[in-house]
């Protein structure tokens with residue numbers, strides 16, 4: 001193992017585990033209520049769980065969770081790519097979710113063989129307590145405010161609300177109600193590119209009084225985001241506009257973002273994401289690790305990475321196993337607003 005100079009192991013240099021058995025199986029995630037995607041709402045989704053077993057019977061788990069119109073591949077391609085790797089060791093090209101499953105499972109098994117949590121293996125003495133933001137929704141401002149109050153009462157220090165699906169006065173009323181309900185806790189919003197650039201600037205000027213932590217994707221596309229960010233009183237985070245390391249480099253060059261949302265499940269797992277995180281951090285931008293609404297096997301891998309990177313403020317968006325009724329593994333749910341990793 002090499003060392004990056006701050007005591008942190010280089011992720012790719014860990015000794016590979018002694019894999020004796022490989023199991024690749026599909027499983028279905030189901031959601032309590034439909035989640036919105038670029039293809040409309042969905043209430044279930046197939047993922048692939050990779051289980052590696054070593055000579056001592058220890059297991060490492062990984063998950064490939066493609067999402068139509070977000071990841072470049074669908075579940076069939078991810079599954080095929082994992083099979084190819086199992087057959088001849090070829091690392092997937094063009095299937096970041098398969099790569100996430102493979103690297104996630106290898107790292108999990110390596111850590112279990114070492115008798116240490118993944119985050120501690122990657123970054124000795126890193127904290128295994130990962131505070132997470134709570135995503136809240138509601139039909140009316142009152143419903144939304146109650147959901148936000150409940151999240152804060154449950155220990156969450158950050159609440160996230162989606163905006164831009166309603167006319168601005170409605171969003172203003174919703175967010176004002178949430179701010180009143182959560183006192184001085186953090187409030188972040190996500191417009192998913194739903195505002196035109198000129199509109200976004202006006203809206204953010206109005207919303208700044210609500211002391212927002214950040215806004216994700218206030219407009220669509222890196223150029224538009226750079227325009228909005230130039231005058232935004234609220235820090236701008238990019239998410240779906242930056243799906244690859246090349247997108248992230250372009251965003252940095254254009255000045256599109258103050259922060260970058262990283263979804264290890266979509267980027268290619270812990271090793272690839274750590275590389276992207278390095279580029280982001282070196283450019284002086286903040287990062288937020290989040291899920292792609294995958295199952296708990298993938299969420300767990302992302303949470304260990306966030307812990308190892310020390311990317312805990314802003315709080316990762318990893319409380320999403322609460323949205324599932326059928327999961328890919330043991331549910332990783334927040335306790336007092338944080339995931340507790342072992």
Ligand SMILES: [Mg+2]
Pocket residue numbers: 190192216217239240261
């Ligand atoms: Mg987002």
